[in-house]
Amino acid sequence: MNTNQTASQQESRWSRLTQSKYFIYILISPLFLVLLAYVIYPFYQTFIQSVVGTEGAGIGNYKRFFSLESTANLEALWTSIYISVISVITCAIVGVTMAFLIERYEFPGRKILSILVLVPMALPPLVGVLSFTFLYGESGIIPRSLQALFNLESVPFSLKGITGVIVVHTFTMYTYFYLTASAAIKGLDPSLEEAATSLGSGRIRIWVKVILPMLTPAMVASSLLVFMIAMASYTAPLMFGVERTMTMQIYLSRTNGNLDMAATQSTILSIVSISFLIMMRWYQGRRNFQNQSKGISVHRTELRTPFMKYLSMFLSFIGVIILMLPILVLVLISFSVDGEWTIQIIPPAYTLDHYIALFTDERTWRPIWNSLQMSFVATIGNILFGVAAAYAMIRTRFKGKALLDILIMIPWALPGTVVAVNLIAAFSEPSVFSFNQVLIGTFWILPLAYFVRHLPLIFRSTSAALMQMDQSVEEAARSLGANWWYTFRRVVVPMAFSGILAGTLLAMVQGLGEFVASILIYSTSTMPLSVAIFQKMYAFQFGTACAYGVLQILLIIFVLFISQKLTNGKAGAVI
Amino acid sequence: MKSVRLDNVSKMFGTAKGVEHVAIDVKPGEFFTFLGPSGCGKTTTLRMIAGFYYPTKGKIFFDNRDVTTLQPNKRNIGMVFQNYALFPHMTVFENIAFGLEVRKLSKSVIKEKVERAQKLVHLDKYGNRKINELSGGQQQRVALARALVIEPDILLLDEPLSNLDAKLREETRLEIKRLQVELGVTTIYVTHDQTEAMTMSDRIMVMKEGVVQQIGSPQEIYNKPANHFVASFIGESNMLEGEVTEIRGTAVKVKVDSDLHVEGVLDTEADQPKLEVGKKVKLSIRPEAIFEGQGPNQLHGTIQLVEFTGVSINYLVKVGSSILKVMIINKGNQILKRGDSISLYVPEKGVYFINE
Incomplete structure (x- = not known):
């Protein structure tokens, strides 16, 4: 009797607590705590380092950054912006043209092209740049074969410097434009064009007055995105030796031991990135053209004349070649004997050794195993955080929602270089958030970096899945007597499963390919896969480097395939 | 079978009015309908009875028990949603069994009860079907079976027929009424369709903009409308x-x-x-x-x-x-x-x- 009473009292106190409108803040506080510890605090530490520095507090570092006496920093900022703007323009041209050709015209080779057009997404940043230098670099396969073919004195062209960076950016980033533009074109209601025609418009007027305005939102969104990614780009400038970009300057300041300056440069780059992020969020909030009619059927114009048919066939063939070459060359070189390939057009000797070594030689296998472990740890963290944050975001109401959203998206906007610098600033010394440990130099710093960098992935894919799920399904479970936890386990998680899994795979694979932050914070005992590729590359062990690269690509293709299946072809939503 | 009493219940959404001063007394076994145009507060009232909203003012009683702020899962209600809210990742059988599993009944009892419920709604052969393999009418009947199999004290129906086509709507209307009479469960039904309200209900509450206009039997509502709105809304x-x-x-x-x-x-x-x-x-x-x-x-x-x-x-x-x-x-x-x-x-x- 007595125990019964206390039990019911406890229950009532518990239920009073859970029904309080402040209870939600207890639930979401861990989310904010994680963000505070691993996003805001490191960022703050970097900022402090940039203003406090070694020579006493002040804005001296910022003065030096913008000083006109030594213009290296200003030049770097200018070059970064210049490269980013050009990248946006070239990516837009390539991406939108491809989208229109593939969505609006029927020609021989369209099917294969429409699949291969996404190949650049399967290239991890480092491996992509690598294959471009093999193909089009100073001693690349294409320039050399042209030289041999036409008996030239020197190679007719080669990719280097800023041009090289822009070409690589175009190749790897046009997919962002392609994806949004083709989605927008698919969503274009043909009846709008028909309506315009019926009202007497000609083709040009339809383009100017109907189609382009409808595509503008997609274009603006992708421009901001590509600009942001190009600003953060580190691998391409590194491989093409463009030292005057923001990311390279941070890397150089850091390796030269000028930590205050690295912090200053990081802070300035962060401000640029975050302001672009905020612009994007703001723009996404106000854009939206809804289609009124349902069940849109896309009609493709067929190319009829034989000449056009052959021309299009030829052009698609060229397109396929260009798209496939980077991967083919990696596969080719992965079979080459290390050190044999010097002045020949293609490697002269081949072997299977590199692939065998991957799984048999302990030293070659080590980086793969490291990356698998670290990526796994980071992904577990991402799942816990991402699912909880997505649920809180979509299903509950609390003050500070917009703040949570922005805080989660910030790591995604921050260049990997900056994330690394921030973590170094925060965790070179023991702090509460690292349980009084120094994390730099340990195993844990890399998983932490991966966790922070890929924070939004699972959050976004899960949010998308939850948004599609009608809330009444949860209410139905509650009305049938299930408590919150039972409902979450039996109904919410199974229904959002495909979204969670898609994000998880993506986070895992991104972790396996992560290079930009890793290069700044790895230690020899925890060398990740991408850093190993980089080092093999510099040790002229091209074969091993490419074998690693092929392995990464296979993993990524596998993951993209699975998530495409899971999200019914809406993989674009995850990225 | 329980009675439901709303004691001067009001609900505000921020500063916006939801419903005001609803006072009703639904008798055990009664079929009681909330009728009104969209936005009149009928669904809000239903959701307060279900426990998805808590009233800003007033109290709700099941028999003599104050359930005003009781969690929905502790109320022993059966609810049918407008879009059915079936679990898409489960079969028909698993959907109907959900509430029984929550109640930790034994496997054999669950099987027996679910099969009986399937028979009740004429879906005996459909146990292994996935939800997306069913027609709208069949989904509707699964939702009904799922709500009824837990032997709820109160059955809540939120515009259950609005997603069906005209022919099916009439058929299902008779079906729901038949089950309600057979099982004698206290039922609260929300609709904007006066024909449904008139044909099925023991009593109707007509609402407009969150305010109760009239409560009475279908005959009273039709023959003796309390005001202009009721007279023109019904018939x-x-x-x-x-x-x-x-x-x-x-x-x-x-x-x-x-x-x-x-x-x-x-x-x-x-x-x-x-x-x-x-x-x-x-x-x-x-x-x-x-x-x-x-x-x-x-x-x-x-x-x-x-x-x-x-x-x-x-x-x-x-x-x-x-x-x-x-x-x-x-x-x-x-x-x-x-x-x-x-x-x-x-x-x-x-x-x-x-x-x-």
Whole structure:
């Protein structure tokens, strides 16, 4: 009797607590705590380092950054912006043209092209740049074969410097434009064009007055995105030796031991990135053209004349070649004997050794195993955080929602270089958030970096899945007597499963390919896969480097395939 | 079987009004309907009974137990949602079994109960089907079985028929009513469809903009509407306004305009407006209360529009400056044409005086 009473009292106190409108803040506080510890605090530490520095507090570092006496920093900022703007323009041209050709015209080779057009997404940043230098670099396969073919004195062209960076950016980033533009074109209601025609418009007027305005939102969104990614780009400038970009300057300041300056440069780059992020969020909030009619059927114009048919066939063939070459060359070189390939057009000797070594030689296998472990740890963290944050975001109401959203998206906007610098600033010394440990130099710093960098992935894919799920399904479970936890386990998680899994795979694979932050914070005992590729590359062990690269690509293709299946072809939503 | 009592319940959303001062007493086993146009607060009220919203003011009782802030999963209710809210990742059997598993019944008992429920809604052979392999009507019946199998104290139905096509809607309507009568469960039904409300309910609560307009049996609601809104929302009605010219006991004469005088009888049992000679009054005449031919309240008019529905002939008739809807049951009478003149009469009990 007595125990019964206390039990019911406890229950009532518990239920009073859970029904309080402040209870939600207890639930979401861990989310904010994680963000505070691993996003805001490191960022703050970097900022402090940039203003406090070694020579006493002040804005001296910022003065030096913008000083006109030594213009290296200003030049770097200018070059970064210049490269980013050009990248946006070239990516837009390539991406939108491809989208229109593939969505609006029927020609021989369209099917294969429409699949291969996404190949650049399967290239991890480092491996992509690598294959471009093999193909089009100073001693690349294409320039050399042209030289041999036409008996030239020197190679007719080669990719280097800023041009090289822009070409690589175009190749790897046009997919962002392609994806949004083709989605927008698919969503274009043909009846709008028909309506315009019926009202007497000609083709040009339809383009100017109907189609382009409808595509503008997609274009603006992708421009901001590509600009942001190009600003953060580190691998391409590194491989093409463009030292005057923001990311390279941070890397150089850091390796030269000028930590205050690295912090200053990081802070300035962060401000640029975050302001672009905020612009994007703001723009996404106000854009939206809804289609009124349902069940849109896309009609493709067929190319009829034989000449056009052959021309299009030829052009698609060229397109396929260009798209496939980077991967083919990696596969080719992965079979080459290390050190044999010097002045020949293609490697002269081949072997299977590199692939065998991957799984048999302990030293070659080590980086793969490291990356698998670290990526796994980071992904577990991402799942816990991402699912909880997505649920809180979509299903509950609390003050500070917009703040949570922005805080989660910030790591995604921050260049990997900056994330690394921030973590170094925060965790070179023991702090509460690292349980009084120094994390730099340990195993844990890399998983932490991966966790922070890929924070939004699972959050976004899960949010998308939850948004599609009608809330009444949860209410139905509650009305049938299930408590919150039972409902979450039996109904919410199974229904959002495909979204969670898609994000998880993506986070895992991104972790396996992560290079930009890793290069700044790895230690020899925890060398990740991408850093190993980089080092093999510099040790002229091209074969091993490419074998690693092929392995990464296979993993990524596998993951993209699975998530495409899971999200019914809406993989674009995850990225 | 439990009674449901709402004690002066109000719900505010921020500063926006949801519902105000709802006070009802649903008897055990009763079929009680909330009726009103969208946004009238009927679903809000239902969700407070289910426990998805808590009232801002007032209390809710199941029998004599205060459940105002009880969690929905502790209320033992069965609820059918407008979009059914079936679990898409489970089979028909698993959907129906969900509530029983929550209650930790043994496997064999669950199997037996689910199979009985499937039979009840004629889905015996569909246990292994996935939800997306069912038609709308079948999904609807799964939702019903899932809500009923837990033997709820109260069954809540939120516009359960609105996603079905007309034919299926009628079939399912009979089905729901049959199950409710057979199982005798206290049922609260939300709809904006007056036919559903009229045919199924023991009592109806008509709501508008969060305020209760009238509570009563279907006959009371139809025959003795409390106000203009109820009269025009339930069925069709000719609403007229005029000046009282004479009161003799319960008989009242009203002048609508110079060509249209109407005489009616005050209903002493219903809530009737206080009438005085010279004051304005509103009255309602149902289209089917107007007859063709000679009789009391003789009217003459010209036909503006003719509609033939099969069951009836509907006329719009211009009498003086007013236009009246008239419904004549089709007994093979001659159908008049636009422009013809027509003689009509209204029996005195066909005239109903309403408030405001």
